[in-house]
Amino acid sequence: ERTAESFLKKPHEKSDIKKVIAVVSGKGGVGKSLVTGLASVIASRCEYKTAILDADVTGPSIPKMFGVGGQVAANEEGIFPAESATGIKMVSTNLILENPTDPVVWRGPVIGGVVEQFWTDVMWGDVDYMFVDMPPGTGDVPLTVFQSLPVDGIIIVTTPQDLVSMIVEKAVKMAELMNIPVLGVIENMSYIQCPDCGKKISVFGESNLEAIADKHGLDILGRLPIDPKLTALCDAGQIERFEGNWLEKVAEMLLKMLPE
Numbered sequence: 001e002r003t004a005e006s007f008l009k010k011p012h013e014k015s016d017i018k019k020v021i022a023v024v025s026g027k028g029g030v031g032k033s034l035v036t037g038l039a040s041v042i043a044s045r046c047e048y049k050t051a052i053l054d055a056d057v058t059g060p061s062i063p064k065m066f067g068v069g070g071q072v073a074a075n076e077e078g079i080f081p082a083e084s085a086t087g088i089k090m091v092s093t094n095l096i097l098e099n100p101t102d103p104v105v106w107r108g109p110v111i112g113g114v115v116e117q118f119w120t121d122v123m124w125g126d127v128d129y130m131f132v133d134m135p136p137g138t139g140d141v142p143l144t145v146f147q148s149l150p151v152d153g154i155i156i157v158t159t160p161q162d163l164v165s166m167i168v169e170k171a172v173k174m175a176e177l178m179n180i181p182v183l184g185v186i187e188n189m190s191y192i193q194c195p196d197c198g199k200k201i202s203v204f205g206e207s208n209l210e211a212i213a214d215k216h217g218l219d220i221l222g223r224l225p226i227d228p229k230l231t232a233l234c235d236a237g238q239i240e241r242f243e244g245n246w247l248e249k250v251a252e253m254l255l256k257m258l259p260e
């Protein structure tokens with residue numbers, strides 16, 4: 001449940017954030033961070049002022065994907081977000097810790113507190129779309145994070161080898177519990193495409209995503225192939241250079257949510 005208290009939490013007075021979109025998954029390693037990164041790049045390519053709040057506090061991977069390193073600057077007024085090559089603002093525990101390879105072993109309430117500080121203490125400035133890379137799963141930790149942020153909509157990331165129906169249902173229930181609309185589902189690692197003949201191969205078999213999306217009235221916002229070029233771009237910190245029109249429905253959705 002979203003309490004009155006959670007609605008009173010204000011972002012830094014130097015911030016004006018129009019829409020907050022949270023990206024969730026059933027478990028780790030399904031490409032939630034990759035999808036958060038790609039969606040942010042798409043928003044930025046649509047000329048929206050874009051930011052990423054990396055709420056995957058114990059497994060932050062956003063800065064590396066964007067080739068952003070070092071520590072963010074701060075003064076008594078607040079924390080300055082880091083900026084990617086194309087001007088996407090971001091804050092992540094990796095940009096706060098002195099040594100980003102130190103493990104983060106904080107528990108739920110502390111994680112919630114950190115995310116809340118990312119919301120209230122960071123001088124985000126003018127932001128059209130803020131994407132939140134949520135902690136994986138639908139348990140206590142993501143729930144705490146949801147209560148720390150005024151989220152406008154949720155994108156669910158699944159893979160064909162996931163127990164898709166169970167994960168989608170859990171995420172839908174979590175969203176209902178908090179009264180946040182689900183904007184759609186993205187299937188990652190959906191297929192591989194033969195570089196020679198272009199044929200698409202469903203490595204993990206066909207998923208029943210369509211039936212499940214229909215059942216819950218959800219849009220399928222895209223299907224991403226397993227693409228070694230994507231892995232390489234992420235490893236090189238160059239996700240902003242990705243090519244591929246797999247997520248054009250995300251662009252359509254963003255243009256509808258904030259016209260112009």
Ligand code: ADP
Pocket residue numbers: 025027028029030031032033034035061136188189224225226227228230231234235
């Ligand atoms: P999560 O946030 O769900 O834990 P990540 O987005 O960090 O997962 O992805 C895990 C790893 O898998 C990363 O190294 C990422 O580059 C790789 N990966 C994810 N999706 C794809 C894909 N569609 N094609 C190639 N590599 C992918």
